Amino acid sequence: MKRNLSDYIVAISVIVCSIILLGALTIALSGYRLKKPTRTLQINYEDVTGIKVHSEVRYAGAPAGRVIAMRHLTAAERTASANKKDAVRITISLDENVPPLPVDVTATLSSDTLLAPKFVALSAGSSGGKTLVNNSAIEGHPAYGIEQITAAAGPLFENANRLLDNLNLTVTDLKGNRRGQFAERGQKSGERIQGCRYSFGNRQHIHQHDGQAAPATNERVARDFAKPESGYDARQSARRIAR
Numbered sequence: 001m002k003r004n005l006s007d008y009i010v011a012i013s014v015i016v017c018s019i020i021l022l023g024a025l026t027i028a029l030s031g032y033r034l035k036k037p038t039r040t041l042q043i044n045y046e047d048v049t050g051i052k053v054h055s056e057v058r059y060a061g062a063p064a065g066r067v068i069a070m071r072h073l074t075a076a077e078r079t080a081s082a083n084k085k086d087a088v089r090i091t092i093s094l095d096e097n098v099p100p101l102p103v104d105v106t107a108t109l110s111s112d113t114l115l116a117p118k119f120v121a122l123s124a125g126s127s128g129g130k131t132l133v134n135n136s137a138i139e140g141h142p143a144y145g146i147e148q149i150t151a152a153a154g155p156l157f158e159n160a161n162r163l164l165d166n167l168n169l170t171v172t173d174l175k176g177n178r179r180g181q182f183a184e185r186g187q188k189s190g191e192r193i194q195g196c197r198y199s200f201g202n203r204q205h206i207h208q209h210d211g212q213a214a215p216a217t218n219e220r221v222a223r224d225f226a227k228p229e230s231g232y233d234a235r236q237s238a239r240r241i242a243r
Contacts, residue, residue: 037068037093042137043107043120044073044086050118051109057092060124065094067120083139090140092120100131107140 048070057065069091078086094101102125110121120140132138 037065038134039065039094039096039098040068040135041092041094041101041107041132042135043090043092043140044081044083044137045088045090045109045140046083046085046142048088048090048109050111051090051120055117056119057094057122058119059094059098059122061121063095064098064122065092067091068093086139089137090120102126103130103132105132105138107138109140109142 051067051070053067053070055067056063057067059065067090071089073081073087073089077089078084101122105125106123108121108123109118111118
């Protein structure tokens, strides 16, 4: 009987310890804290994709707290905000060892790698200036991950495609103009060649006429020179040749 009771005690102790360890592990993984945060900061963002409650907060790269709340901005809050595109407000808790935040602190969403979880990154800001009061609200800067880069590059790719299309049209127009110029030059060259052929034919006709007229001219000169009574008159012979 005593042995059976001791076995029950051991089994119950193992079960209780397992429950305690499971609860502690759950609290550690979820980031839940039993102590109420005393230092908080509210940050407005346009988009908080990748951020959730209990996401890590880093100050100058070192762990500094957790995200404890997240909600959508109301229509009145969006209208009153300096950035009309803000849509979400997150609340972060800061550890006690984090120094006071300067007024020029910046809050961005970042990650160690493309596949790593995102976290809220707080810059160190300038030292010696004014500091933010507890639970202040500041403007956050969106993350520049692969999604944002792809979205921003979309219009650039569209403009590049339009530029290539315009370039293709310009090259096609240039080819058409060149072909038209070559055709016009070929037509002009053909007209010039035809004119040269016509001029050459006229010259051949003139030479043939001169060759036929030369014997008649010589005959007239010899006949005038053979007349003894009148003598040879060069002027008269020239006039006959001209006729």
